[in-house]
Amino acid sequence: MTALDVANTLGVSRSTVNRAFTPGAFVASETRTRILEAADALGYRPNAIAQALISQRSRIVGIVIGGLTNPFHAILLEEMTERLQAAGLIAITVRLRPDQPIESIIPTLQQYQVGCAILTSLSVSRGMIAACRRAGLKVALLNRVEYGSDAVSVCADVEQGGRLAALHLADCGYRRIAIVEGTAGAWTNEARTAGFRQGLRDAGLSAIAELPGDYTYQAGLDAADRLVAMPEPPDAVLCANDLTALGLIDGMRGHGRHVPDDVGVIGMDNIPMAAWRGYDLTSVHLPFNRMLDRITEVALAMVAEDDIVPETTLIACRLILRGSTRQAGEPR
Amino acid sequence: MTALDVANTLGVSRSTVNRAFTPGAFVASETRTRILEAADALGYRPNAIAQALISQRSRIVGIVIGGLTNPFHAILLEEMTERLQAAGLIAITVRLRPDQPIESIIPTLQQYQVGCAILTSLSVSRGMIAACRRAGLKVALLNRVEYGSDAVSVCADVEQGGRLAALHLADCGYRRIAIVEGTAGAWTNEARTAGFRQGLRDAGLSAIAELPGDYTYQAGLDAADRLVAMPEPPDAVLCANDLTALGLIDGMRGHGRHVPDDVGVIGMDNIPMAAWRGYDLTSVHLPFNRMLDRITEVALAMVAEDDIVPETTLIACRLILRGSTRQAGEPR
DNA sequence: CTGAAAGCGCTTACAG
DNA sequence: CTGAAAGCGCTTACAG
Numbered sequence: 001m002t003a004l005d006v007a008n009t010l011g012v013s014r015s016t017v018n019r020a021f022t023p024g025a026f027v028a029s030e031t032r033t034r035i036l037e038a039a040d041a042l043g044y045r046p047n048a049i050a051q052a053l054i055s056q057r058s059r060i061v062g063i064v065i066g067g068l069t070n071p072f073h074a075i076l077l078e079e080m081t082e083r084l085q086a087a088g089l090i091a092i093t094v095r096l097r098p099d100q101p102i103e104s105i106i107p108t109l110q111q112y113q114v115g116c117a118i119l120t121s122l123s124v125s126r127g128m129i130a131a132c133r134r135a136g137l138k139v140a141l142l143n144r145v146e147y148g149s150d151a152v153s154v155c156a157d158v159e160q161g162g163r164l165a166a167l168h169l170a171d172c173g174y175r176r177i178a179i180v181e182g183t184a185g186a187w188t189n190e191a192r193t194a195g196f197r198q199g200l201r202d203a204g205l206s207a208i209a210e211l212p213g214d215y216t217y218q219a220g221l222d223a224a225d226r227l228v229a230m231p232e233p234p235d236a237v238l239c240a241n242d243l244t245a246l247g248l249i250d251g252m253r254g255h256g257r258h259v260p261d262d263v264g265v266i267g268m269d270n271i272p273m274a275a276w277r278g279y280d281l282t283s284v285h286l287p288f289n290r291m292l293d294r295i296t297e298v299a300l301a302m303v304a305e306d307d308i309v310p311e312t313t314l315i316a317c318r319l320i321l322r323g324s325t326r327q328a329g330e331p332r
Numbered sequence: 333m334t335a336l337d338v339a340n341t342l343g344v345s346r347s348t349v350n351r352a353f354t355p356g357a358f359v360a361s362e363t364r365t366r367i368l369e370a371a372d373a374l375g376y377r378p379n380a381i382a383q384a385l386i387s388q389r390s391r392i393v394g395i396v397i398g399g400l401t402n403p404f405h406a407i408l409l410e411e412m413t414e415r416l417q418a419a420g421l422i423a424i425t426v427r428l429r430p431d432q433p434i435e436s437i438i439p440t441l442q443q444y445q446v447g448c449a450i451l452t453s454l455s456v457s458r459g460m461i462a463a464c465r466r467a468g469l470k471v472a473l474l475n476r477v478e479y480g481s482d483a484v485s486v487c488a489d490v491e492q493g494g495r496l497a498a499l500h501l502a503d504c505g506y507r508r509i510a511i512v513e514g515t516a517g518a519w520t521n522e523a524r525t526a527g528f529r530q531g532l533r534d535a536g537l538s539a540i541a542e543l544p545g546d547y548t549y550q551a552g553l554d555a556a557d558r559l560v561a562m563p564e565p566p567d568a569v570l571c572a573n574d575l576t577a578l579g580l581i582d583g584m585r586g587h588g589r590h591v592p593d594d595v596g597v598i599g600m601d602n603i604p605m606a607a608w609r610g611y612d613l614t615s616v617h618l619p620f621n622r623m624l625d626r627i628t629e630v631a632l633a634m635v636a637e638d639d640i641v642p643e644t645t646l647i648a649c650r651l652i653l654r655g656s657t658r659q660a661g662e663p664r
Numbered sequence: 665c666t667g668a669a670a671g672c673g674c675t676t677a678c679a680g
Numbered sequence: 681c682t683g684a685a686a687g688c689g690c691t692t693a694c695a696g
């Protein structure tokens with residue numbers, strides 16, 4: 001079923017059929033209605049593949065996925081897919097494993113002529129943007145900033161969120177505060193921990209320990225072991241994300257520590273599990289909807305225009321108070 | 333950068349360039365090497381969009397996503413994307429919300445000429461396959477069977493898995509066993525609960541209660557409230573999936589019940605959270621890798637051939653023993 | 665083994 | 681407002 005079939009059925013030219021499907025094209029509105037109705041009856045839909053080929057403008061957006069084990073990324077992907085779809089774009093997904101070089105997926109992205117590639121935080125390492133640019137791919141970063149690479153970037157302001165978290169612990173009366181980091185080298189981790197440190201400084205404190213991690217549940221479990229082994233263990237812990245915070249809680253409980261009395265815990269991302277009754281984790285909520293609005297605008301602009309002004313959008317986070325921290329203002 | 337550019341650079345015809353990229357085509361192997369090298373140097377990649385248009389064979393597979401809040405689906409999607417990619421296919425994702433009719437996404441699938449649409453268990457309701465067929469879409473079902481619809485289907489044998497779970501509870505000495513169901517009307521739920529019932533029957537038992545649910549954590553929490561309110565509460569519970577089992581555990585603990593002594597709990601899907609220390613949930617592991625192998629084969633066949641033999645593949649599950657159930661053979 | 669020609673289903677000028 | 685023509689970058693016969 002092609003435009004020509006519809007044209008023949010109605011005795012008009014295929015040009016006219018095409019115009020009926022092109023918003024703003026000059027067609028008699030009566031003709032348009034007739035065509036649209038006939039097309040609908042015949043089950044005709046313009047072939048997006050042919051449109052992409054001839055117009056040299058792809059409405060295909062490549063989403064580089066990775067780390068969907070983290071519910072935060074999974075939910076973000078699901079919502080993003082829907083937003084892009086609503087904006088008339090289509091998402092192709094390409095998986096990039098943690099240690100896989102981006103060069104290995106660039107050919108795929110090129111072959112499908114993606115109008116824009118969206119890289120999400122995990123498994124995006126420095127230099128990837130340069131590699132994409134060399135390959136002629138336009139890229140947008142979601143939840144990641146690459147300094148000095150004049151890329152378009154949409155992020156939650158996790159540094160501000162981190163500050164919020166640290167200040168809250170201080171408000172609750174916690175004084176011996178430790179930090180468990182996320183994946184070393186990742187922008188989000190640097191921003192999150194920088195926020196933690198700044199917040200502690202603002203409160204006249206500093207971290208009594210900073211442990212490495214990788215954003216996993218296991219990292220939290222391991223951190224708990226190390227923290228309780230300290231001569232003077234912390235009375236609160238700032239975790240780079242929720243998954244790690246949940247592991248830390250389980251680890252602390254395994255050592256007989258009570259949350260939030262013996263130790264307060266804050267995570268980041270506000271994944272559904274943070275609200276689970278067994279954890280009730282105080283967390284930093286990332287501005288999901290705003291991020292999605294913006295990344296959709298960005299994708300739309302990228303597929304439509306060739307010259308994109310590099311721009312970084314940082315959207316504020318907010319703290320979600322739950323039971324893994326004492327009430328603010330409570331005496332120690 | 334097109335095949336013609338490469339051809340001109342080397343002084344051959346574009347036909348020859350094309351042959352170099354077509355496995356099994358007749359080209360002097362020396363010519364082929366020369367072309368491939370030049371193409372590489374020039375950064376040429378065959379345009380998949382043009383290939384799809386001319387060959388009338390799309391290598392695009394539409395994955396209908398939904399319910400990525402459930403880690404099981406998120407991880408499955410991530411792995412599936414990679415497998416399809418390795419098989420030379422590409423995945424476009426289209427979101428279908430729980431109560432959205434499939435008709436609303438069929439046009440998108442058609443416009444991108446998907447060679448095959450993969451529908452996953454959640455948000456797939458009866459009649460969807462017929463709707464796809466009317467629209468000329470070839471569909472494969474993942475983790476779902478639609479009786480009487482001669483569709484191709486790849487599933488974990490969750491009925492067998494359910495039986496395993498029920499038999500295990502009996503082996504552990506539990507006698508008053510309840511069932512918490514998943515989403516009513518979904519094939520997976522019917523199969524899972526049918527397996528539970530069969531297993532109980534095989535052990536000479538029957539469920540003392542069957543509560544409705546929807547595969548969420550909240551459903552488990554709610555079920556716990558109702559179960560402890562029974563005059564004689566169950567000593568074990570079979571949950572249609574892990575998310576619900578985890579909610580049930582938290583709910584039971586909230587009521588002061590100890591797992592597994594006061595109440596044994598088994599889930600299904602074996603999501604990462606099941607192994608978390610705070611839960612340590614005995615669960616039924618679905619055969620991830622086998623399912624992915626098979627669905628990839630199916631997708632490959634569907635994009636290549638027009639006549640597909642309807643076939644259902646059921647792959648056995650296995651039980652993962654953890655701490656939410658007593659040891660088998662223990663006295664009551 | 666290599667090349668020239670037709671054509672996939674559209675969009676984009678260009679005529680009328 | 682409508683139609684005819686060219687062409688996107690390929691694949692698929694068909695010649696040589």
